[in-house]
Amino acid sequence: MKIEVEGDKLRVSGVKELGASNASSFRHDVREAMRDGQKNVDVDLSDTTYVDSCGLGALISLYKAASGLQGTVRLLHPQPSVQQILELTRMHRIFEIVEN
Amino acid sequence: LTGTAQTVGQTQVPLLELQLACDLGQVRSVASEARSFLLGLGCQELEVVDCELAFVEACNNAIQYAPPTAKQTPVSIQVLCSAEDILFRIMDHTLGFELPARIDPPGLNNERGRGLFIIRSVMDEVMYDRGPEGNVLTLRKKRKGRS
Numbered sequence: 001m002k003i004e005v006e007g008d009k010l011r012v013s014g015v016k017e018l019g020a021s022n023a024s025s026f027r028h029d030v031r032e033a034m035r036d037g038q039k040n041v042d043v044d045l046s047d048t049t050y051v052d053s054c055g056l057g058a059l060i061s062l063y064k065a066a067s068g069l070q071g072t073v074r075l076l077h078p079q080p081s082v083q084q085i086l087e088l089t090r091m092h093r094i095f096e097i098v099e100n
Numbered sequence: 101l102t103g104t105a106q107t108v109g110q111t112q113v114p115l116l117e118l119q120l121a122c123d124l125g126q127v128r129s130v131a132s133e134a135r136s137f138l139l140g141l142g143c144q145e146l147e148v149v150d151c152e153l154a155f156v157e158a159c160n161n162a163i164q165y166a167p168p169t170a171k172q173t174p175v176s177i178q179v180l181c182s183a184e185d186i187l188f189r190i191m192d193h194t195l196g197f198e199l200p201a202r203i204d205p206p207g208l209n210n211e212r213g214r215g216l217f218i219i220r221s222v223m224d225e226v227m228y229d230r231g232p233e234g235n236v237l238t239l240r241k242k243r244k245g246r247s
Contacts, residue, residue: 020160021124050128052156053218057211064209081149088221094208 001026003033008071010034013044018055027058031065039071046077046100051085063094074098106180113182114141120159120175122166127159134179134188141181144244150222151186151241157215158237162192170194176234181243185224188239196230 002014010033018026030041041062045051051059063073074096078086086097105112116137120130131152138148162175170193178189203220206213220226225240 017128019124019156020127020164050156052153052160053212053214054160056214060209060211081153084149085153085218088218089205089214090208 001029003030005033005036005038008038009040009042010038011042011044013047015043015045015048017050018048018058019050019052020054023054023058026055027061030062034062034065034069037069039066039069041066041071041073042076043073044076045079045082048082049079051082053089056085056089056091059091059095072096106178108180108182111182113180116179118177118179120162120177122163122171122174124160124163127156127163130159130177131156134177137179138181138186143181143186147186147241147244151188151239154219154223154239154241155188155190157219158188158190158239161215162190162194162237165194165197166192167195183243185243186241188237190237190239191234192237193234196235197228199226199228 001012004011010030012030015026034041043059043062059073059075066073075086076098077100078097083099086092091097104115104117106115107113116134118130118133120126134155135148135152138151139145159175173193176191180187203217205217219239223239224242225238227238229236
């Protein structure tokens with residue numbers, strides 16, 4: 001996973017899967033990177049082939065952290081299988097989802 | 101990837117049997133085996149994606165809720181695929197739970213509690229039987245036709 005800082009924004013990319021086995025480390029690493037005041041987070045999901053409910057929980061955690069700073073979380077370019085779980089769980093109501 | 105077969109009525113139904121260690125890191129590889137088995141039998145990609153989603157959630161729950169005394173006992177899995185449907189049986193060693201008749205999605209801000217909702221949303225039938233030797237979660241998906 002790669003985390004880049006662009007001003008007040010973090011860009012997270014290179015996440016192959018986001019599930020029960022790595023959701024905690026994903027949440028921890030990104031929230032650590034937000035400690036310098038980055039309030040907006042872009043999560044590039046173009047390389048992500050799988051997200052499960054634990055992965056969604058990690059994304060919601062980021063959403064709550066960013067919202068607390070009056071920031072936003074955007075989910076970029078989800079693959080169709082990931083888009084499916086985002087729609088099923090109504091995540092489009094809290095995240096801005098930028099499709100391809 | 102090949103499995104064996106189980107007789108259902110008068111029909112031999114392809115069967116894949118798997119053992120999953122109580123380790124969340126193993127779930128995806130076991131799910132990939134189930135996926136390959138189903139695709140090899142001509143199941144459509146969309147129905148396999150649904151099954152994989154439900155299967156992973158079920159396995160995650162079986163591992164996450166296993167008590168310490170059951171951590172050395174693997175989760176036993178059967179995948180059956182007939183012309184009509186795809187069936188998963190996931191035998192866990194948790195304390196079990198009462199499967200509610202209706203499962204509403206949790207609040208949008210909740211970080212947990214979506215597993216059963218996802219399973220119920222993508223599968224056609226979900227049953228849970230508690231037993232002294234373990235519990236069995238049965239998931240059924242009707243097939244849309246061979247690809």
